[in-house]
Amino acid sequence: MFEQRQDTTSTGPTRRTFLDLLLGGSALATLGAIVYPILKFMTPPRIVESSENSVVAAKVAEVPKNSGKIFKFGNKPGILVRTDGGELKAFSAQCTHLDCIVQYSSEKKQIWCACHNGQYNLNGKNIGGPPPRPLEEFKVNTRGDDIIVTRT
């Protein structure tokens, strides 16, 4: 049906190559115009994280000696620990290994992650198991009955 036209005289771009480029280019552009919004749609929008720098983590009475409590710091979990000596400590509760939520082990007196047996001491330092980094530490203050945790 279509005959290949032998164009021996001109060496520059022929009408055919021009049309091929135009067609191919438009096809690519159309495909791009379809794929781009799909890819963008699949990427979840960034939700503005609460910029709060401090939070009331608990009431003083809620955290007896040698115990821990998970609290909400914005939309992330934090862990509040009162040591045997009565000192209050607060850390991010997200295990630095694979993001599980840690807990306080009153037997071992350390912070523990159940997922892969990660262990942290009460300074948040990773001391056993697979976690590669210490937990992020927060500042703790008490104001009356409230325990206030502040990002440092």
Add this chain to the structure above:
Amino acid sequence: MSIRPITAWLDKRLALNEVFKIAEKKEVPVHRHSIWYYFGGMTLFLFTVQVVTGILLLLYYRPSSENAFESVQFIVTEVQFGWLIRSIHSWSANLMILTLFIHMFSVFFLRAYYPPREITWVSGAFLLIICICFGFSGYLLPWNKLAFSATKVGTEIAGVVPVVGHTVLRFLRGGDDVTGATLTRFFGFHVAVLPATATVFIGIHVLLVQLHGMSVPPKLIGKPVQKMKFIPNFLLRDLIGWILAIGVLAALAALFPWELGEKADAFAPAPAGIKPEWYFLFMFETLKRIPAKVVGLDGEVLGIMAFNLVALMLFLVPFIDRSPENHRRRMIFNIIAVLALIYMIVMTIIGFLT
């Protein structure tokens, strides 16, 4: 009234006779390794069980963080035979992964991936990945504590991969954290994306098996091999296996109904004794045992990259080991596969016991 005119009418339009002729010609070699031919069909059968029970569960399941747990609770406590359908769906999923692994290893050791069957193997490897994604996405749907933590870990693992990791993590989670958005996504993958993809790959896989015929082990190539008609001889044997499978599924569902657990809570510590599904256990144990730092690199990154490499190798198998004549390479491949199998089994057992 005879149905002859009807079949003749249909034949003219659908070329049914041609299909029958092909089906009639299909033969299955009979030798001492023939038993392994059943596991592909068994996997396919269990897949259809998943489709049927999955559609049934869809009648009641509600995919949102507020309703998912309660709707599954409703299915297993209020809906007639709900416990049965849900347990069969869970058990059949697990058995399917098991038969898939058996199928894969038997195909590997019997060298059924030699030319011209490379694409059959590759499509099978895709199906393995698809089934694992099915398992991972389905596991979250009841929205219980175990599933919540497992999903956190699993998606975090994807996030550890260099360069693309974070984008993949956000794509999977539907945000930075595991939330209701993750559940909605996983539901979409589980009931739409994965079934559609699986159907395509199963189609290719099964079609290629018909095209190339059943493979025989390298030792029997060129020798006279006894054959059995697929229809009805082999199919009837398949059927007995499938009926047995239904029995096993019903028994497992009745004796060991699948637990529902406690509703997920984004601010609860990971429950003690948490473990993934058995087919992830060997990777789980590895990640648990790998030290925090290995020659300056994060241990988990190293472990995860290693598993990615193994997955890549799986796809490349038929392109590396191509010739039945190369005995040395065959030997090396056998040793690697046996070691891998032993590693997987030992780590799985350790995972179970600890």
